[in-house]
Amino acid sequence: MEVIKYPSREEWASLAQRPAMDVTALFDTVRTVLDEVRREGDAAVIRYEEKFDKIDPSTFRSLRVSEQELLEAEELVAEDLKQAIRRAKENIETFHASQRFTGKKVETAPGVTCWQKAVAIEKVGLYIPGGTAPLFSTVLMLAVPARIAGCREIVLCTPPGKDGKVHPAILFAAKVAGVSKIFKAGGIQAIAAMAYGTQSVPKVYKIFGPGNQYVTAAKQLVSLKEVAIDMPAGPSEVEVIADESANPAFIAADFLSQAEHGVDSQAMLVTASESIVEGVMQAIKEQLDRLPRKEITEKSLSHSRIIVLKDRQEVIDFTNLYAPEHLIIQTADYAAIAGQIENAGSVFMGPYTPESAGDYASGTNHTLPTNGYAKAYSGVNLDSFIKKITFQEITADGIRQLGGTIQTMAANEQLEAHRNAVTIRLNTL
Ligand SMILES: NC(=O)c1ccc[n+]([C@@H]2O[C@H](COP(=O)([O-])OP(=O)(O)OC[C@H]3O[C@@H](n4cnc5c(N)ncnc54)[C@H](O)[C@@H]3O)[C@@H](O)[C@H]2O)c1
Numbered sequence: 250m251e252v253i254k255y256p257s258r259e260e261w262a263s264l265a266q267r268p269a270m271d272v273t274a275l276f277d278t279v280r281t282v283l284d285e286v287r288r289e290g291d292a293a294v295i296r297y298e299e300k301f302d303k304i305d306p307s308t309f310r311s312l313r314v315s316e317q318e319l320l321e322a323e324e325l326v327a328e329d330l331k332q333a334i335r336r337a338k339e340n341i342e343t344f345h346a347s348q349r350f351t352g353k354k355v356e357t358a359p360g361v362t363c364w365q366k367a368v369a370i371e372k373v374g375l376y377i378p379g380g381t382a383p384l385f386s387t388v389l390m391l392a393v394p395a396r397i398a399g400c401r402e403i404v405l406c407t408p409p410g411k412d413g414k415v416h417p418a419i420l421f422a423a424k425v426a427g428v429s430k431i432f433k434a435g436g437i438q439a440i441a442a443m444a445y446g447t448q449s450v451p452k453v454y455k456i457f458g459p460g461n462q463y464v465t466a467a468k469q470l471v472s473l474k475e476v477a478i479d480m481p482a483g484p485s486e487v488e489v490i491a492d493e494s495a496n497p498a499f500i501a502a503d504f505l506s507q508a509e510h511g512v513d514s515q516a517m518l519v520t521a522s523e524s525i526v527e528g529v530m531q532a533i534k535e536q537l538d539r540l541p542r543k544e545i546t547e548k549s550l551s552h553s554r555i556i557v558l559k560d561r562q563e564v565i566d567f568t569n570l571y572a573p574e575h576l577i578i579q580t581a582d583y584a585a586i587a588g589q590i591e592n593a594g595s596v597f598m599g600p601y602t603p604e605s606a607g608d609y610a611s612g613t614n615h616t617l618p619t620n621g622y623a624k625a626y627s628g629v630n631l632d633s634f635i636k637k638i639t640f641q642e643i644t645a646d647g648i649r650q651l652g653g654t655i656q657t658m659a660a661n662e663q664l665e666a667h668r669n670a671v672t673i674r675l676n677t678l
């Protein structure tokens with residue numbers, strides 16, 4: 250892991266870069282799989298499950314998870330995990346329910362009333378990652394707000410394990426959160442199935458969910474034409490801002506907690522306190538040795554960094570340039586720093602707020618923009634599952650007063666029919 254001390258501002262852009270990938274090869278693969286699933290449907294999905302997930306096609310009696318499989322899964326989940334899933338679900342529900350839209354009618358001019366109504370997206374597709382770990386917590390993060398919003402059809406795709414079965418905790422979480430249909434498909438083929446529809450997977454209007462580079466690239470391509478997507482939510486990343494008041498063991502633990510997600514995850518420690526660096530490096534080394542996913546974590550550390558900057562203002566400016574998916578602030582003045590953050594997916598404040606809390610159970614959503622997209626995108630929230638329709642009603646008095654303005658603007662855009670739609674009404678008054 251690199252330690253970079255006092256880089257100049259000109260060097261910041263390259264330090265804020267994410268791990269490189271071969272984009273041409275990636276998009277070539279994605280295009281091929283998308284085309285085949287669009288043409289052939291289920292047969293292509295099953296073929297790619299065999300190729301990428303090493304599933305024996307004879308285990309696929311059906312892509313859809315059956316009632317029997319759901320019942321069996323419930324038996325397999327330990328009671329303490331069931332309770333944890335239910336508790337997390339309650340907190341996620343409480344936070345997302347508090348985001349309900351309260352649109353009110355506004356009279357923009359006498360007799361001219363405008364308002365918005367929130368309407369749930371009818372059919373949504375949720376992608377639940379399963380390549381390196383069965384992320385059942387993501388089921389709650391996506392299905393709970395979808396239910397609260399009132400989405401009628403909630404379809405879920407996730408890659409099955411080598412035995413051709415979906416992890417029981419994913420199925421249990423899906424049941425608790427009220428998912429309608431679950432399918433055994435991962436990666437590009439799953440995104441294609443939900444975007445185009447197949448013989449068994451319904452076509453949806455919007456696809457949600459995080460995933461690896463294949464999933465993220467597939468979502469981006471299908472969003473050009475077929476379907477809406479939440480945002481690019483790719484490999485996990487975390488930035489920790491810390492000073493000498495922070496516990497080095499806490500900093501190291503937070504740093505490693507995202508590095509373990511996948512080989513392309515990235516962790517950053519950004520500090521103006523050079524004196525903490527050695528202690529943190531030592532703590533990372535000690536904790537890493539105890540982690541079961543050491544190999545994956547070590548690979549992410551090869552593109553992770555510790556950056557020492559001149560002062561507090563540089564730390565804030567660098568952070569806003571990097572726009573991390575997760576930002577953890579462990580400094581004496583963490584609230585003041587948090588107030589100056591403009592670009593981040595989700596912020597974790599103070600020594601007792603690990604990112605794991607937001608990943609699982611505090612109530613906020615863990616599906617967040619990566620790769621610097623936090624400059625422009627929000628993470629998944631209740632709004633992601635609804636669209637807002639605007640309404641307006643104008644009285645005779647209203648059109649009498651506003652009509653001239655509309656006529657003048659239409660005439661100057663040389664759109665005579667627009668002007669006439671007002672004139673014809675004014676002539677009756
Ligand atoms: N940003 C967020 O909000 C967020 C949240 C949770 C997880 N994540 C990220 O999601 C990712 C999950 O990745 P994952 O791999 O564990 O699971 P995944 O389900 O995203 O990907 C697994 C799928 O990738 C496909 N695949 C694998 N190798 C391939 C290849 N060579 N060619 C084509 N397709 C291939 C397979 O079909 C497989 O089903 C991690 O990077 C994690 O950091 C992000």
Ligand SMILES: N[C@H](CO)Cc1c[nH]c[nH+]1
Nearest residue numbers: 384386387485486608615
């Ligand atoms: N940190 C991930 C989002 O980038 C979410 C997650 C799921 N499980 C554990 N963590």
Ligand SMILES: [Zn+2]
Nearest residue numbers: 485506507608
């Ligand atoms: Zn995580």
